[in-house]
Amino acid sequence: MQRKLLILPALLLAGMTLAQDVDLKAIEKIKKEGLENSKVEEIAFQLVDKAGPRLSNSEGYERATKYAVKQLSDWGLENAATEPWGEFGRGxxxxxxxxxxxxxxxxxxxxxxxxxxxxxxxxxxxxxxxxxxxxxxxxxxxxxxxxxxxxxxxxxxxxxxxxxxxxxxxxxxxxxxxxxxxxxxxxxxxxxxxxxxxxxxxxxxxxxxxxxxxxxxxxxxxxxxxxxxxxxxxxxxxxxxxxxxxxxxxxxxxxxxxxxxxxxxxxxxxxxxxxxxxxxNEDLQGYNVIAEIPGSDPSLKSEIVMQGGHLDSWHGANGATDNAAGCIVMMEAVRILKATGLQPKRTVRIALWGGEEQGLHGSRGYVKNHFGDRETMELTPEYEKMSAYYNIDNGTGRIRGIYLQGNAAVEPIFNEWFLPLDDIVDDRTITISNTGGTDHQSFDALSLPGFQFIQDPIEYRTRTHHTNMDTFERLELDDLKQMAVVVASFVYNTAQRDEMLPRKELPKVE
Structure with missing residues (x-):
């Protein structure tokens, strides 16, 4: 991951973006379900130990996608399926x-x-x-x-x-x-x-x-x-x-x-x-796992809030922190939303990406198929319906803040959303900085609001990232519970806003 640090007039823009009141009762429901009735350990066993290494288009990746589709369906999400994003190659x-x-x-x-x-x-x-x-x-x-x-x-x-x-x-x-x-x-x-x-x-x-x-x-x-x-x-x-x-x-x-x-x-x-x-060689297509909670508001349900992480891993171990952890958190976050009975106004869509380790292929293919082509800047009708995408892919460490990707207009909004989470997100920060190397970049490339959370490093760079030691034992289960609560809260708040999140200017065709 490489960071590109930008200085923008955040204070000026902050005054231009009005935050909305947060539904504190809803956030407390999310906390209670996520911290007292967590399923992260069960999800971790399925994705890490039972599926095994998840190299793109491998048998382990296929096992993980089948589990995820079935589990998401069992929790009551709709349209759960593996969706092809384009040709990847051989397993x-x-x-x-x-x-x-x-x-x-x-x-x-x-x-x-x-x-x-x-x-x-x-x-x-x-x-x-x-x-x-x-x-x-x-x-x-x-x-x-x-x-x-x-x-x-x-x-x-x-x-x-x-x-x-x-x-x-x-x-x-x-x-x-x-x-x-x-x-x-x-x-x-x-x-x-x-x-x-x-x-x-x-x-x-x-x-x-x-x-x-x-x-x-x-x-x-x-x-x-x-x-x-x-x-x-x-x-x-x-x-x-x-x-x-x-x-x-x-x-x-x-x-x-x-x-x-x-x-x-x-x-x-x-x-x-x-x-x-x-x-x-039987099937060269690459696949993502997609499922959704349909929006409840007739005027907003066509708009989308997305959350995701890459499901594929390398082969030296079972890819626990890179990136089963992100998928565990995202699956648990949508489970929490369903279990609490909350009714997001906008449609909440989860994506577990394939082909990330070879170049963000799954998310790039999805964005191109659904929202627009970065090379030509030809945009689809869905582009105007996309509110935000949230990503987890920096290991097992708890959330300590969020990268704004240069989108200063969302800072006051995110500040309001973190306040009810102060008891579980200590010494947090919101930084204007960019961070790279993972799937939020596919959205950010089209100026769609795409964000990666700041996470404690734990052993990510020293022991687990792309290594033969990236096993179940390296997961911090309590950290995963905290992350799921934070993600569920941010996704729910995004789905409830009167307006979609503000965007940066569209990039020019190069």
């Missing part, structure tokens, strides 16, 4: 993964196959070859020497001890700092840095193509992480026409560094490994 299943160093002594390694990697066609074994390729001229020294070889690539970075805690919550001063950001340029990347990144990516593609052409048997790559946690999420091969490549395993940096030190000191290193994977 992929990991059926076996094993690697160990066998010489100079035996040691099992921690490793995960890259997503959409090929199989090794049985067990492979042999000497490990470390490549030293810095330019295309270096290809020559390996030409004809890599047939059946096991290639190892060292990770960048070091493994010194860190004295920072893995799990943290925001302090009051940190939240206050978000509220008053320092202005800076929208991009922290210079043209030179972007050019270097593109060049490195293009060179990496050439190296992979060379290794594949030479017929290597396996690539072992050390990845970022420490203490057995692997940040493994590299996308490859999901597009239907992707050519076959070399099987790749991502392993702990400690494992690859061990082999490198041995090799550099003249000790021959051998490994044995097996990767067995399978593609799913």
């Amino acid at each position: 992929w299943e990991m059926e076996k993964s094993y690697i160990a160093m066998t010489a100079p002594y035996y040691m099992p390694f921690i490793a995960i196959p890259k997503a959409w990697t090929e199989s090794t066609q049985g067990e492979v074994s042999g000497k490990v070859v470390f490549l030293d390729i810095k330019t295309e001229e270096d290809f020559a020294k390996y030409k004809g020497k890599l047939k059946g070889a096991i290639i190892a690539i060292k990770p960048s970075g070091t493994q010194e001890a860190t004295f920072e805690p893995d799990a943290v919550r925001y302090t009051a001063s940190e939240l206050h700092g978000m509220e008053h950001p320092v202005a800076r340029e929208n991009s922290t990347y210079t043209p030179e840095m972007l050019a270097q990144y593109r060049a490195a990516r293009e060179f990496g593609t050439k190296v992979s193509a060379f290794i594949a052409a030479e017929g290597a048997a396996l690539i072992i790559k050390g990845v970022n992480g420490r203490h057995g946690t692997l940040f493994t999420s590299s996308p490859r091969g999901y597009l239907k026409d992707t050519p076959e490549g070399i099987p790749e395993l991502e392993t702990a940096p400690e494992n690859v560094n061990l082999m490198a030190r041995l090799s550099e000191n003249g000790v021959e290193v051998e490994v044995e490994a097996e990767v067995k994977t399978r593609y799913r």
Whole structure:
């Protein structure tokens, strides 16, 4: 997630937007149901433990969508279904993964196959070859020497001890700092840095193509992480026409560094490994889960308030904090609204997105199909009926505020909505800042009000985000309960307003 900090005349705009009285009795009903009769643990079991890893178009993703559709229907939501958003590509299943160093002594390694990697066609074994390729001229020294070889690539970075805690919550001063950001340029990347990144990516593609052409048997790559946690999420091969490549395993940096030190000191290193994977080519469409609570007001029920989070995950673990947590919260929020018997005036629609990890595909496809095309700025009739979208996708941490995405006109409204929640949202902040990397951006790109809540980090960046440790144990259930109450309150308040939320100006066609 990258933040773009903007300074806008918030105080001037605040005076132009009048807040409405909040229905305090309704908010108390939401709190009581969400905190005393929560179902987040049951939902978490279904989405995390029972569905398993939810890589887009995988069997685990399909299990999760079927559960969500049935559960939402059972709670009384209408039109619950999986909705195609466009072509995604192939699904992929990991059926076996094993690697160990066998010489100079035996040691099992921690490793995960890259997503959409090929199989090794049985067990492979042999000497490990470390490549030293810095330019295309270096290809020559390996030409004809890599047939059946096991290639190892060292990770960048070091493994010194860190004295920072893995799990943290925001302090009051940190939240206050978000509220008053320092202005800076929208991009922290210079043209030179972007050019270097593109060049490195293009060179990496050439190296992979060379290794594949030479017929290597396996690539072992050390990845970022420490203490057995692997940040493994590299996308490859999901597009239907992707050519076959070399099987790749991502392993702990400690494992690859061990082999490198041995090799550099003249000790021959051998490994044995097996990767067995399978593609799913039957249905290339991508799917979102959609359901709704129809509005009760005849004049407002055609207008929409949306809430959502991405349902897909990576494959190294069960995607508990990224992003079953967001889906658990959103499902619990609509359950609360139904269980309390509240009657939102506008239609409340929940969306659990697919394809987010490969580029926000599910939400972008949905927005294009329902509201408009960002490239041409051709808008649909539904565009004028969309009030707001609320997103959760920053882990398991409780809500501490909200990012306004530069929409200063909503600040006084959100301030009023947070006041009845002061007993469960402590030291909160509302910041004009943008935040990125998740599905609210698909709405914001068309100037539809789209918001991501500020959440306590907990272990998101250190232990769980795209890792092999993103399991049920990493969920903070009480935090999920709090989030569901906040989301349900914001969604209900949005649905009850006399007017839809104010919008930013439409972007220009680029």
